[in-house]
Amino acid sequence: MSERLEYKPLNRWRYPRKELQPYVDRYWEWSGQSLSDEALPRILPGTGKELFFHYGEPFTYELDAGAKSFLSPSHLVCLRSKVATFFPMETSGFISIRFKTGMFRSFCKISPFEIKDTLASGVDLFGKSASELGERIVEAGSFDERVALLEDFLIAHLVCESNEERLIPFAADSLYYGHSVLNSKLVSESVGLGIRQFQRRFKREVGVTPKQYMCLARFQQTVRACLLGDHANMLDCALAHGYYDQAHFIHDFKNYTGYSPSDLLGSETRMTHFYNTSRPRLC
Secondary structure (H helix, E strand, C coil), X not given: CCCCCCCECCCCEECCCHHHCCCEXXXXXXXXXXXXXXXXXXECCCXXXXXXXXXXXXXXXXXXXXXXXXXXXXXXXXXXXXXEEEEXXXXXXXXXXXXXXXXXXXXXXXCHHHHCCECCEHHHHHCHHHHHHHHHHHHCCCHHHHHHHHHHHHHHHCCCCCCCCCHHHHHHHHHHHCCCCCCHHHHHHHCCCCHHHHHHHHHHHHXXXXXXXXXXXXHHHHHHHHHHCCCCCHHHHHHHXXXXXXXXXXXXXXXXXXXXXXXXXXXXXXXXXXXXXXXXXXX
């Protein structure tokens, strides 16, 4: 029998300290050993951003089944219309920061169009400080030490925004959790902006239109429910998250990924923290 990838452990995660809770959902860590070239679960399009720091050998990866490339020791995952496949090295390990909706911009002011559908290097985003943090994470001896290093890094880069600057992140959060009952007009009114102004500003700050964002949220939440077993079957998941029927979800799935749900929603995909439920923003 050929050796397969070992996942261990799967429960190494932590919520952030109080001052970072409005911005960060959680930190999570994965490590394992592999003597095969077996791929990790694919990462599908969604609304989130995750910042990885590898303390083992960085993965190789493919975007939409393109050429295999090497990941940087630190990188951001920001997929809106592409599928990423990661391939582990012989000894792999990373710790990741999952940002809350619209909150990465509080630490890095790069345009969302520059990072959309990319795995941008941490050094390109944060400069020398990301490289220095990566070296310290490699040297750290425990999960607790790595989390402490991440939090010091985040506090150092945090830029508090005015109430005006928080309007679009608030709107994105509302659309994410209320995509089945809200629309652009209702949310634009709630933040005091005209509909056209809201749509232009949302796309400029988030990188997609409000409608595209709501569709991504519906897709992401349905995939999560399918993987975590929140409902009895795919049809129940699709209906519970705003799809008209199973065919509607399958059409969306193929549109976003190029695959059918049965191709990608295997039981092994449940092992990734990408699809664990996020917490709503703390107001």
